[in-house]
Amino acid sequence: MGVFARSRVAGPAVIAALASAISLWVPAAAGADTEPAFTYGPVVVGDAFVGSTLVVAATWTGDPVPTVKYAWGRCPPTSYTCKKIDHADAVQYTVTAADLGYRLAVQVELKNKKDTITASTPVTAVVTAAAPPPPAPSPSPDSGPSGPPPLVPIAPSVTTAPSVSKAPPPTLMRPFPVVRIRGYFARNGARITLLAVRGPRSAQISVRCLGLGCPVATLALPSAPARLRPFERFLPTGTRLEVRVAKPGRIGKYASFVIRAHRAPMRSDRCLLPGRSRPTRCPAS
Numbered sequence: 001m002g003v004f005a006r007s008r009v010a011g012p013a014v015i016a017a018l019a020s021a022i023s024l025w026v027p028a029a030a031g032a033d034t035e036p037a038f039t040y041g042p043v044v045v046g047d048a049f050v051g052s053t054l055v056v057a058a059t060w061t062g063d064p065v066p067t068v069k070y071a072w073g074r075c076p077p078t079s080y081t082c083k084k085i086d087h088a089d090a091v092q093y094t095v096t097a098a099d100l101g102y103r104l105a106v107q108v109e110l111k112n113k114k115d116t117i118t119a120s121t122p123v124t125a126v127v128t129a130a131a132p133p134p135p136a137p138s139p140s141p142d143s144g145p146s147g148p149p150p151l152v153p154i155a156p157s158v159t160t161a162p163s164v165s166k167a168p169p170p171t172l173m174r175p176f177p178v179v180r181i182r183g184y185f186a187r188n189g190a191r192i193t194l195l196a197v198r199g200p201r202s203a204q205i206s207v208r209c210l211g212l213g214c215p216v217a218t219l220a221l222p223s224a225p226a227r228l229r230p231f232e233r234f235l236p237t238g239t240r241l242e243v244r245v246a247k248p249g250r251i252g253k254y255a256s257f258v259i260r261a262h263r264a265p266m267r268s269d270r271c272l273l274p275g276r277s278r279p280t281r282c283p284a285s
Contacts, residue, residue: 035212036062036110038119048095048104048124055092056106056121066110075103077126077275078248080206081220099127103277107217118217119210123277170251170274172283177203177224177245177253181265189213189236190259195243199224203247207231211239211259237261246272254279 041058048054056070072093073082082105085093095104103123110117177199183192197205205221207228213236219228224245231241239259246252252272257265270279 032063033112033114034061034063035115036060036066036112036117038108038110038117038210042106042108042119042121044104044106044121044124048099048127049130050095050097050100050127051130053092053094054104054124056108058108058119060110062110062112062114064112066112069109069111071107071109073105073107074099075105075123077101077103078204078246079220080105080123080208080218080244082123095127100129102127115212117212120208120217125277126275170249172271173200173203173245173247173250173252175200179243179245179253179255179269181257181267185260185262185264188261189234189239190265191234192232195228195231195241197224197226197228197243197245199245199253200247203245203252206244206246208242208244209239210242212236213239213259235259244272249274251283 037060039059039061042056043058044054045057046052046054060066060068070089070091072085072088074085075082093104093106103126105123106121108119108121175198177197180194180196180198181192182194183190185191197203201223203224205224205226205228207219209215209217209219209231213234215230215233219230221228228243235241237259241257241259243255243257244252245254251274254270254272256268259265269282271282272279
């Protein structure tokens with residue numbers, strides 16, 4: 001049995017783009033019954049604005065074929081604690097005015113006689129209002145029955161964007177958060193003895209756990225520093241932990257860990273830009 005501690009290995013941001021948004025089942029090999037498992041996603045596909053239609057994209061395995069349930073949730077712009085939307089339980093969802101200013105996420109449940117698992121999508125961008133329709137053309141003055149209407153020149157001010165003062169670029173959270181992990185790795189997983197976040201007290205912490213060994217699917221804490229004690233336990237191979245440390249107007253911290261057998265967890269460290277849910281490569285300091 002080996003020992004692992006905090007790693008500073010950072011990976012690039014990789015986001016899969018889908019040409020079509022549809023949930024697929026990937027048949028398992030013939031043989032004994034197998035529990036359901038996600039092979040891709042779930043993720044929300046589409047632009048979040050009032051009137052748009054969003055779709056959950058995911059693939060999975062399992063024998064017998066798992067049944068799938070969807071639960072759409074409405075999330076505050078600075079929190080990952082989402083409230084379930086009544087009657088929003090289909091693979092697609094049409095954004096309404098009630099979602100304006102919120103983010104959206106979906107919890108997907110797979111179930112067969114072997115097991116039941118759930119996973120949540122990353123949250124969408126903050127929902128915006130629908131784009132206004134283009135303005136109607138200005139009527140031209142009547143030139144009389146015998147002649148064509150005169151051409152109306154377009155003033156430069158019509159096509160020139162208004163002067164807007166450039167906002168300063170966001171800066172890193174100070175002190176920048178540090179996510180520490182420590183434990184022992186074994187044949188079929190890892191025993192986590194420490195999972196902690198250090199950072200400013202005004203930072204908000206959220207954790208998402210994906211996999212069969214998760215003690216809880218999500219965890220939200222109002223401030224740092226903090227120990228993430230629910231996850232300080234044995235976690236089986238394949239379990240994924242995503243830790244986010246955010247603060248409005250500041251660049252925050254994202255760290256993910258994938259539990260592996262016989263090796264320390266695979267770690268990825270990236271940054272969270274204000275107003276965006278997807279992690280990205282950290283800017284040069």
